[in-house]
Amino acid sequence: MNEQQTSGSSEPAYDYVIVGGGTAGCVLAARLTEDPEVRVCVVEGGPSDVGDDRILKLRNWINLLGSEFDYGYTTVEQPRGNSHILHSRARVLGGCSSHNTLISFLPLPEDLDEWVAAGCEGWDPETILPYRDRLRNNIVPVAEQDRNPIARDFVTAAAAALGVPVVEDFNARPFAEGAGFFSLAYEPEGNQRSSASVAYLHPVLDRPNLTLRLETWAYELLPDEAGRLTRVRVRGADGTGTVLRAEREMLLCAGAVDTPRLLMLSGIGPAEQLRELGIAVRADLPGVGENLLDHPESVIVWETAGPLPPNSAMDSDAGLFLQRDTDGPRPDLMFHFYQVPFTVNTERLGYPPVEHGVCMTPNVPRARSVGRMWLRSADPEEKPALDFRYFTDPGGHDERTLVEGLKIAREVAATAPLRDWLVREVAPGPEVRTDAELSAYGRKAAHTVYHPAGTCRMGAADDPMAVLDPQLRVRGQEGLRVVDASLFPTMPTVNPMVTVLLAAERAADLIRGARAGARPGGER
Numbered sequence: 001m002n003e004q005q006t007s008g009s010s011e012p013a014y015d016y017v018i019v020g021g022g023t024a025g026c027v028l029a030a031r032l033t034e035d036p037e038v039r040v041c042v043v044e045g046g047p048s049d050v051g052d053d054r055i056l057k058l059r060n061w062i063n064l065l066g067s068e069f070d071y072g073y074t075t076v077e078q079p080r081g082n083s084h085i086l087h088s089r090a091r092v093l094g095g096c097s098s099h100n101t102l103i104s105f106l107p108l109p110e111d112l113d114e115w116v117a118a119g120c121e122g123w124d125p126e127t128i129l130p131y132r133d134r135l136r137n138n139i140v141p142v143a144e145q146d147r148n149p150i151a152r153d154f155v156t157a158a159a160a161a162l163g164v165p166v167v168e169d170f171n172a173r174p175f176a177e178g179a180g181f182f183s184l185a186y187e188p189e190g191n192q193r194s195s196a197s198v199a200y201l202h203p204v205l206d207r208p209n210l211t212l213r214l215e216t217w218a219y220e221l222l223p224d225e226a227g228r229l230t231r232v233r234v235r236g237a238d239g240t241g242t243v244l245r246a247e248r249e250m251l252l253c254a255g256a257v258d259t260p261r262l263l264m265l266s267g268i269g270p271a272e273q274l275r276e277l278g279i280a281v282r283a284d285l286p287g288v289g290e291n292l293l294d295h296p297e298s299v300i301v302w303e304t305a306g307p308l309p310p311n312s313a314m315d316s317d318a319g320l321f322l323q324r325d326t327d328g329p330r331p332d333l334m335f336h337f338y339q340v341p342f343t344v345n346t347e348r349l350g351y352p353p354v355e356h357g358v359c360m361t362p363n364v365p366r367a368r369s370v371g372r373m374w375l376r377s378a379d380p381e382e383k384p385a386l387d388f389r390y391f392t393d394p395g396g397h398d399e400r401t402l403v404e405g406l407k408i409a410r411e412v413a414a415t416a417p418l419r420d421w422l423v424r425e426v427a428p429g430p431e432v433r434t435d436a437e438l439s440a441y442g443r444k445a446a447h448t449v450y451h452p453a454g455t456c457r458m459g460a461a462d463d464p465m466a467v468l469d470p471q472l473r474v475r476g477q478e479g480l481r482v483v484d485a486s487l488f489p490t491m492p493t494v495n496p497m498v499t500v501l502l503a504a505e506r507a508a509d510l511i512r513g514a515r516a517g518a519r520p521g522g523e524r
């Protein structure tokens, strides 16, 4: 048995307890158990993905939205956006990497430069990007057999209409503009996910020093005898409550919504808010739950003459990046091209369903509207409030980006060879033309690219809103780190999963380094 009972306590004890067997949690679990002397327990709210084709077949991702594998967080009212967005967050081993579309981009160097400028020493591109060679996921450009003819024609039309290069491999070098097929973490043969769970955990599930507690929910951190928050109260699927103990460190990997939620339920967060809810304050960290980041997008939908050729990796295999402003070498507008009509938001607005169609979803890579989340009550069952404050930035950058995106999407759609497939624009429809009309439509039909992040951001010691130091340690707390998308100080320009994986690889080094440093004669 991997766990040990600490003398005088009946609590199962490990060296490390990882809360959340998601994208980052799987990386940490695999890396830390490489040392057979180290006992690790992963507490995961969802079930296993092993042998479950609903999860493992990448193309089934769309059917997981709103399913039993989705916590499905709602938002508070968004006066300038769409109040109906369902924020999918995965409830399954592998977390969102078992649920998402596995589009895999390295962060751009300037995204990491921004982190360093925000006080995150050691997160520079020279340190972080080489971790790409450690990633175990099979990251490859969409395979030839999965390249649907209409997606190919989208790439050709985008390049012709906008004068941007066709990019063969977006991870080959940093880019500012380009159209092309994405890189995905998948095995094209059999359309199998190469999620964090598949790539990192499946090969090591038989390690005797790894314990998985599935369908188990962590709802409060508790102090040990020395006052370190290294114990956690959990409840298993059968309702049984247990307290688990981490003799070295408690590692929070529950994601950008549930990690700050757990911290706040445990008394770590904005003191006044916690007191109002009757939660005893352990540490006043005003940044917990603040800095809620996302990539907002909108949608424009076309009907096609009939059914499209069926091949695809996951129905959104190609995209486009553009740079409209001249402030540095990064894109500031991105599009996903869907070869299925993604009409959940347009149908709600009264637009007709589309049997055969495609859409483009322009998004804001570095949105300037920043939100926050908070607890509604001290009840751990009650979901937190999420306020993304979509399209509220004073300069109107985010709104303007959508408007330009919708116009540019029309330019691409009007260009051969894509135009030859399209019968009519269904939403918003050609009569919606002025900037004001496009803005009103674009914001009402807005959606998320499902990238919440930033809610426990790291930063410099003198930054009062930083929750973590650059070693990912919760400020003022010993033995407690956060390793997941909530650590982001700012949003990477690109889809963030690989940034989470790189951060988890880096965290594994930091944690192992701390352990070696603590051993007599260990390296510091």
Ligand SMILES: Cc1cc2nc3c(=O)[nH]c(=O)nc-3n(C[C@H](O)[C@H](O)[C@H](O)COP(=O)(O)OP(=O)(O)OC[C@H]3O[C@@H](n4cnc5c(N)ncnc54)[C@H](O)[C@@H]3O)c2cc1C
Binding pocket: 019, 020, 021, 022, 023, 024, 025, 043, 044, 045, 046, 088, 089, 090, 091, 092, 093, 094, 095, 096, 097, 099, 100, 101, 102, 103, 104, 105, 216, 217, 218, 219, 253, 254, 255, 256, 258, 259, 262, 449, 450, 451, 452, 483, 484, 485, 486, 494, 495, 496, 497, 498, 500
């Ligand atoms: C539908 C969808 C599509 C996406 N597409 C892409 C994409 O193509 N490319 C990309 O780069 N990014 C994509 N993303 C975003 C990306 O997947 C996430 O940013 C990333 O996976 C987050 O990793 P994480 O480790 O922070 O959290 P997660 O992977 O969400 O892991 C958190 C884990 O913690 C568990 N958990 C939470 N709370 C508790 C608790 N209290 N007790 C026990 N367990 C708990 C959860 O069950 C989950 O397994 C997508 C996301 C979604 C939802």
